[in-house]
Amino acid sequence: MRTLLLIWGCLIASMAPALAASEADFKASYAAAEAAEKEAGQLRNQWTTTEAALAAAKKAAAGGDFDQAVASSKEAEALAKASIFQATSEKERWKDLEIR
Amino acid sequence: MRTRSANRFVSLTLALAALALTAPFARAADTPDPAADAKAFQKYFTEKFPKLKPEDFVNGPYSMNEDMHRQWEEKEQFPPYEFALDAGKDMFAKPFKNGKSYADCFPNGGVGVRQNYPYFDEKEGKVITLELALNRCREANGEAPFSYVKDEMASLTAYMAFTSRGKPMDIKIPSDPRALEAYENGKRYFYTRRGQLNFSCATCHVQSPGERIRAEVLAPALGILNAMPIYRSEWSGMGTTSRRFTTCNSQIRGVPLSPQDEEYRDLEYYLSYVSNGLPISGPGARP
Amino acid sequence: MASTIRVRAISNGDTTEVQALIQHPMDSGFVKDAQGQVIPPHFIQQLTFEHDGKTVFVADWGPAVSKDPYVKFAFKGANKGDEIKIGWVDNKGTSDATTAKIQ
Numbered sequence: 351m352r353t354l355l356l357i358w359g360c361l362i363a364s365m366a367p368a369l370a371a372s373e374a375d376f377k378a379s380y381a382a383a384e385a386a387e388k389e390a391g392q393l394r395n396q397w398t399t400t401e402a403a404l405a406a407a408k409k410a411a412a413g414g415d416f417d418q419a420v421a422s423s424k425e426a427e428a429l430a431k432a433s434i435f436q437a438t439s440e441k442e443r444w445k446d447l448e449i450r
Numbered sequence: 451m452r453t454r455s456a457n458r459f460v461s462l463t464l465a466l467a468a469l470a471l472t473a474p475f476a477r478a479a480d481t482p483d484p485a486a487d488a489k490a491f492q493k494y495f496t497e498k499f500p501k502l503k504p505e506d507f508v509n510g511p512y513s514m515n516e517d518m519h520r521q522w523e524e525k526e527q528f529p530p531y532e533f534a535l536d537a538g539k540d541m542f543a544k545p546f547k548n549g550k551s552y553a554d555c556f557p558n559g560g561v562g563v564r565q566n567y568p569y570f571d572e573k574e575g576k577v578i579t580l581e582l583a584l585n586r587c588r589e590a591n592g593e594a595p596f597s598y599v600k601d602e603m604a605s606l607t608a609y610m611a612f613t614s615r616g617k618p619m620d621i622k623i624p625s626d627p628r629a630l631e632a633y634e635n636g637k638r639y640f641y642t643r644r645g646q647l648n649f650s651c652a653t654c655h656v657q658s659p660g661e662r663i664r665a666e667v668l669a670p671a672l673g674i675l676n677a678m679p680i681y682r683s684e685w686s687g688m689g690t691t692s693r694r695f696t697t698c699n700s701q702i703r704g705v706p707l708s709p710q711d712e713e714y715r716d717l718e719y720y721l722s723y724v725s726n727g728l729p730i731s732g733p734g735a736r737p
Numbered sequence: 738m739a740s741t742i743r744v745r746a747i748s749n750g751d752t753t754e755v756q757a758l759i760q761h762p763m764d765s766g767f768v769k770d771a772q773g774q775v776i777p778p779h780f781i782q783q784l785t786f787e788h789d790g791k792t793v794f795v796a797d798w799g800p801a802v803s804k805d806p807y808v809k810f811a812f813k814g815a816n817k818g819d820e821i822k823i824g825w826v827d828n829k830g831t832s833d834a835t836t837a838k839i840q
Contacts, residue, residue: 395644395704396705397703398646398703433646440643443642443643447641447650448641449490449494
């Protein structure tokens with residue numbers, strides 16, 4: 351739990367505004383987000399909000415706004431990672447809800 | 451925007467942690483026992499709603515609330531699914547281009563058989579739902595398959611459900627380990643939380659039947675598929691089981707699987723089995 | 738082609754209860770399709786019920802009424818076995834009509 355909060359904390363910190371993101375920054379952060387979303391896809395647990403963030407990132411990049419593109423990519427990555435966490439923990443957790 | 455999403459994650463993970471702490475501790479036995487599951491499932495709901503007879507559960511939200519029950523009685527006099535039902539009857543009778551018809555694909559000509567679906571096909575090793583069987587029938591006879599979620603598929607399944615009205619749900623699990631696995635898979639899907647809203651099917655339909663989610667009264671999971679397909683006012687039209695599964699996924703912000711995906715078929719298998727004995731009430735109408 | 742109007746009229750003492758379900762898209766003209774194009778308005782503008790040459794119920798509808806509208810009302814002065822006439826006209830000029838016997 352604490353580790354998770356630590357991870358989120360780092361992610362938040364890394365999302366702090368840098369001096370004008372470049373296209374390379376966008377490409378890197380988008381690739382990371384896409385990879386995470388692909389992993390979530392293999393776990394059959396993608397979120398619609400992740401897809402929306404990825405789309406927003408692409409759109410911003412197409413318009414030349416790489417700051418926004420990077421921000422959206424990072425949000426997509428965080429969402430994808432949360433969905434992976436959900437799928438993984440639910441592998442055992444589902445039994446908590448089962449009627450017995 | 452960044453800070454807001456960060457807060458969302460913190461609250462999501464905190465919510466997950468809170469749920470973990472408050473959830474019951476017991477773990478499932480390792481050997482699946484569907485008969486025991488079904489018994490426990492039905493017991494849970496009949497105890498939760500002692501005033502209801504078992505067959506009342508197939509009316510979903512209409513049995514949860516007196517005002518809604520009155521509305522349902524009125525609605526049944528002139529049900530909104532009538533058009534789809536009539537269309538389905540005509541469609542079912544019309545032969546394919548090759549001269550054969552739907553009746554040739556189903557036992558008893560497709561009349562009064564809906565309560566046996568889904569079934570586990572031991573030759574193929576997978577769950578076959580009514581919707582899948584209908585499209586397979588079409589493809590086997592040189593016709594293009596229909597969309598699984600509405601229109602023609604809804605009309606056809608509405609007609610087939612109607613011919614089985616009153617018959618008790620009768621799903622079988624053959625003593626084939628793959629059938630048991632499909633059943634377990636469906637059960638697992640039912641209770642697994644998914645989507646950004648972190649809901650499982652059970653979150654609404656086991657933990658909160660009779661309560662509201664926004665303006666809707668939630669239906670109990672027991673007998674929830676017995677009324678399928680349904681004319682849903684929210685959709686202003688008919689929808690099949692596939693439609694409900696996919697739209698529900700989207701509503702909890704999970705990317706839906708394709709209709710008739712293995713998980714959905716297994717889910718339908720599980721949900722239908724644990725409602726064995728309850729009468730088919732389809733086609734139905736819902737808010 | 739089958740009528741778009743399903744109607745049931747039941748006599749209850751000196752009151753007749755009428756229910757009707759009409760098949761009609763009732764497009765408001767405010768909804769867009771999947772391609773982003775506005776679906777043009779197509780809705781019933783007037784629905785009329787007549788008994789014995791007299792109009793017993795008139796509905797002046799607009800875009801606010803949903804698809805496949807359902808109507809229920811009661812009126813006095815009719816007997817079992819009488820006929821009622823139902824008709825509607827929509828904004829495109831299409832119409833349909835049917836008759837029903839009071840049960």
